Structures are given as C-alpha cells and as structure tokens.
Amino acid sequence: MSKKLNVDGILLFEQPFARVPFENYRKVFRTTQRHVERDLKAVQSTTADLVKQSSSTGVSSEAAIQSIDAMISTVENLKRKLSELHETAGNPTQDVIRERLQHLATVENIPTANDPEFGRWADTRLDRWLVDWALRNGKEKTARMIAKEKHIETLVDIDLFSDIKRIEGALSRHSCTEALAWCSENKTALRKMKSTLEFDLRLQEYIELARAGRRQEAIDYSKKYLVSWQETHLDQIQQALALLAVRPDTSYGRYKRLYDPTRWPNLIKSFRLAIYSLNTLPTEPLLHLSLYAGLASLKLPACYSHATKNVDCPVCDGEAGSGSQGLGKLAEEVPYSHHANSTIVCYITGKIMDADNMPMAFPDNGYVYSRGVCPSDVYFSVSMLTAAKAMEEMSLKNDGMVTCPRSKATCKFSALRRVYIS
CATH class of the missing domain: 4.10.810 (Virus Scaffolding Protein; Chain A)
Known part of the structure; x- marks a missing residue:
C-alpha cells in the first residue's frame, strides 16, 4: 500500500537549511549598503562644500576640477568594491540558495514514500x-x-561551522576580538533578538583589564564601551566599576564571580546560542532530533526494566540508563510514549493480546500471558521449552496446570483471571 508523503512534517526540519544561506546573503547586502552609504556620503559632503565655496568666496576652476576628480575617483572605487563583493560573495550565495530550494522542491513533487x-x-x-x-x-x-x-557541498553549512570553530577557539584563548567583530557584523539582528552577547564580551574585556591591574585603561574602556549600556545594565556596570578596588583573589561572592575563569566557557555557550538563534539552528544535531521523534513513540517504562527488555527495541538496546552513547542514551531525553488505547504483548509468544488472543493473569502475582497457542515457528532451548508455551497449550500438556515462566508459580488453568484491555 502506498503511503502519501507528509511534506509539511518533512519540511519542519528544513528551516535552517534555507535560513543559513539567506543570512549569508543578508550579510553581503548589509556590507554593500555600508560601502554605498559611506562613499556616497563622502561625495555629497564634497559636493556641498564645493557649492558653499562657490557661492560665498568663489572657487577656482582648478580647485573645482580637483574636487570633481576626487568625487569621480570615489565613485569608481565604490563600483569596484561592489563588483568584487558581488563576484566573491553574492553569486556563490545565490547559487547555494537556488540549489537548496530546488532540493526542497523535489520532495514536494514526490507522490508517495514508496x-x-x-x-x-x-x-x-x-x-x-x-x-x-x-x-x-x-x-x-x-x-x-x-x-x-x-x-x-552546497547543501551543508561547513563554512558557518568553520566560523563558529574559529570564534570559539579565540574565546577559549581568552580573546574577544573575533566574537566582537561578529557582533558588529550582526548588530541589527542581535538587537532584534535582544541579545546581550556584545555587552557580555565588552564586560569580560573590562574584567581582564582590571585583573591585570591596568586601572586607567579599564576606566577609559568603560567610558568608551560600557557606559552606552547603562539604560539596561546599570547594576552590572556599577559592580564592574567597583571591581577596580578589589583584588582578583577576593573571596567576596559577587566580585569573585566576576573574576571567575568559568566566565569564558559561559561566553562560548552564549555565542553559540546567539549564532544558532540567528540562523534558526537547533542546539541539538538534526540527526538527534529525528531520532528523538522515533524514540518518543517507542519509549516505555518497561524499556528500563532488565526483566522486560526487548532485543529488537532501539530503546532497550542495552544502552538505556548505562551512561554510554547508544540509542538508549538518546531515549533518556524524550518522554514516554502515550497510547490512547493499550497494546499488550505476550511475554511468551511475542504476539499482541486482544479479544481473539485473550490475556490471562495469574491469581497470585498478577503476571499476564496470552491464552492462545504458541506459534510453531518460534524455537526455544530445551531448558525454556516448558516456559515457552502459551497458557492453553501448557494446561493441555500438564493435566490442566500452568506455570508462570518468571515467578515459577503454578496453578490450575481455570484459576487464571481474564484481563480486559481498556
């Protein structure tokens, strides 16, 4: 039977796939815009000065020609920069966007999963x-x-993660330069996200100046970079200024936390969260998220009981709860599956118990097994032969007596209680 594709469900995972090259193209556009605004502003300023001089004191034709030549040179340089930017960054990004959208469009035209x-x-x-x-x-x-x-190559984000690795490497070496440059490139987007990453980086650079005892440099730095954040971070700025009077080996809680070296790993986490959010990347690998979806539909409390593990269940793969990196470890992160209707599988036969294969419970211990006969294509060792019989067949071969394969309790077949599935 053919199964129709759930295109909407498939595309839920694909938002970052299209967003990353879009953010790259947006960055190219912003850079282009800055070049245009800066150089055109210079041309407009020169033009205004030339008009002002000619109307007030007059200007010689030679000076006017020099000013015009300077404006022409500025515009030509702008044209060259934009051309280079378009060829080196714009066109490749356009190609990546086009190929990724074509890749996504393919799945929309596929009728079935088969x-x-x-x-x-x-x-x-x-x-x-x-x-x-x-x-x-x-x-x-x-x-x-x-x-x-x-x-x-065009369908994966190697360049993005190379940048992440480069910036995180600089932060691990206690340098904020690379991360601050990234913040400058994405200032508008970070402001919309209400990210405080840039302030955190500036504060850390100030702390390092205070740690090194370079008090005057720290004061100058705070005036240049921290004061502009006073509307939203006044308490932190005041606490940082007081840090100049505190030694790095202080035991006083609030200042000890500022000098704490673990602030650097926290900055790395903050940067990663910011760049992931900017590109709508999940914090977990996409492979893990897809596995979570499947594991959540299979996970049951029984998967974590040694007595009821199923070798064919990915949650019961022997890794669950063991601390190792198997599917069972991934399954620990997801909730148990929810079934609107109960499904019970016989411990002996492995078959689903329902109205045609009635579940039967032992009166003393409550263990439940199917009533039906064990299928002939299931084989067991000699020691398991008695346990490998469903209740009715077991009673026929044991004068009406049945034995629980787990507790070894014995009773008459007629003493078994029917269990009704809700």
Whole structure:
C-alpha cells in the first residue's frame, strides 16, 4: 500500500537549511549598503562644500576640477568594491540558495514514500544530517570528506561551522576580538533578538583589564564601551566599576564571580546560542532530533526494566540508563510514549493480546500471558521449552496446570483471571 508523503512534517526540519544561506546573503547586502552609504556620503559632503565655496568666496576652476576628480575617483572605487563583493560573495550565495530550494522542491513533487525518488532524497538528507553531526562534534575533516564524496557541498553549512570553530577557539584563548567583530557584523539582528552577547564580551574585556591591574585603561574602556549600556545594565556596570578596588583573589561572592575563569566557557555557550538563534539552528544535531521523534513513540517504562527488555527495541538496546552513547542514551531525553488505547504483548509468544488472543493473569502475582497457542515457528532451548508455551497449550500438556515462566508459580488453568484491555 502506498503511503502519501507528509511534506509539511518533512519540511519542519528544513528551516535552517534555507535560513543559513539567506543570512549569508543578508550579510553581503548589509556590507554593500555600508560601502554605498559611506562613499556616497563622502561625495555629497564634497559636493556641498564645493557649492558653499562657490557661492560665498568663489572657487577656482582648478580647485573645482580637483574636487570633481576626487568625487569621480570615489565613485569608481565604490563600483569596484561592489563588483568584487558581488563576484566573491553574492553569486556563490545565490547559487547555494537556488540549489537548496530546488532540493526542497523535489520532495514536494514526490507522490508517495514508496517512490524510489524519495529514497534517494532521504539518503541525501541523511548525508546532510551526518555532516551536521560531525561539524557540531568538532569532526570537520570527516564532514568535508562526506560532503565531497556525496557531492553535497552546497547543501551543508561547513563554512558557518568553520566560523563558529574559529570564534570559539579565540574565546577559549581568552580573546574577544573575533566574537566582537561578529557582533558588529550582526548588530541589527542581535538587537532584534535582544541579545546581550556584545555587552557580555565588552564586560569580560573590562574584567581582564582590571585583573591585570591596568586601572586607567579599564576606566577609559568603560567610558568608551560600557557606559552606552547603562539604560539596561546599570547594576552590572556599577559592580564592574567597583571591581577596580578589589583584588582578583577576593573571596567576596559577587566580585569573585566576576573574576571567575568559568566566565569564558559561559561566553562560548552564549555565542553559540546567539549564532544558532540567528540562523534558526537547533542546539541539538538534526540527526538527534529525528531520532528523538522515533524514540518518543517507542519509549516505555518497561524499556528500563532488565526483566522486560526487548532485543529488537532501539530503546532497550542495552544502552538505556548505562551512561554510554547508544540509542538508549538518546531515549533518556524524550518522554514516554502515550497510547490512547493499550497494546499488550505476550511475554511468551511475542504476539499482541486482544479479544481473539485473550490475556490471562495469574491469581497470585498478577503476571499476564496470552491464552492462545504458541506459534510453531518460534524455537526455544530445551531448558525454556516448558516456559515457552502459551497458557492453553501448557494446561493441555500438564493435566490442566500452568506455570508462570518468571515467578515459577503454578496453578490450575481455570484459576487464571481474564484481563480486559481498556
């Protein structure tokens, strides 16, 4: 039976896929806009000065020609910069956006999940998610190799994660320069997000000046970079200014926290959260999110009980609760599945118990097994043979007596209680 594709569900994961190149193109546009505004402002200023001079004191033709030549030179330089910017950044970004949108459009034209075209599309998506996972875990070489072998360089965000790695590397070396440059490039977007990353970075640079005992430099720095934040961060600025009178080895709580070296790892986390939010990237790898969706539909309390583990269940893969990095570990992050109607599987036969295969409970311990006969295609060892019989067959071969395979309790078949599924 053919299954119609849930395109909307598939595209839920794809927002970052289209957003990242869009943010790159937006950055190119902003850079272009700054070049245009700065150089045109210079031309307008020169023109205004020339008009003012000619109307008041007069200006010689030679001076006028020099001013006009300077304006022409400025405009030509602007044209060259815009041309270079368009060729080096604009066109490649346009190509990436076009290829990604074409990739997404492909799935909209696939009628069913059984279509071979969807299989190929899904394989490409898995390759993209593997590259995303590798990049997030610092395996850039592996990510580049996968992208090259699968010919998906334009469908993955290697350049973005390279920038993240570069900036985080600088922060780990206690340098805010790279991160502040990134904040400057994305100032408008960060303001819309109400991000305080730039202030946190400026505050950290001030703290390092205070730690080094460079008090005058710290005062000058605060006047230049911190005072402008006083409307929203006045308390933090006042506390930082008082830091100049406190030694770095202080034990006083509020100042000890400012000097705490763990502020640097927190800055790395704040930067990563900001750049992920800007590009609508989830904090978890896309591969994990897709696995979470499947694991959430399978996870049950029984998966964490050694007595009821199922070797075919990815949640019961032996890793759940063990602290290792298996699917069971991922399943710890998701809630238990919810079933509107109960589904009970027989411990002995592995078959679903329903009205045609009535569940029967032992009177003393409450263990439930199916009434039906164990299928002939299920094989067990000799030691498990008695336990591997469903209740009715077991009673026929044991003079009406049945034995619980888990507790070894024995009773008459007639003593078993029927269990009604709600």
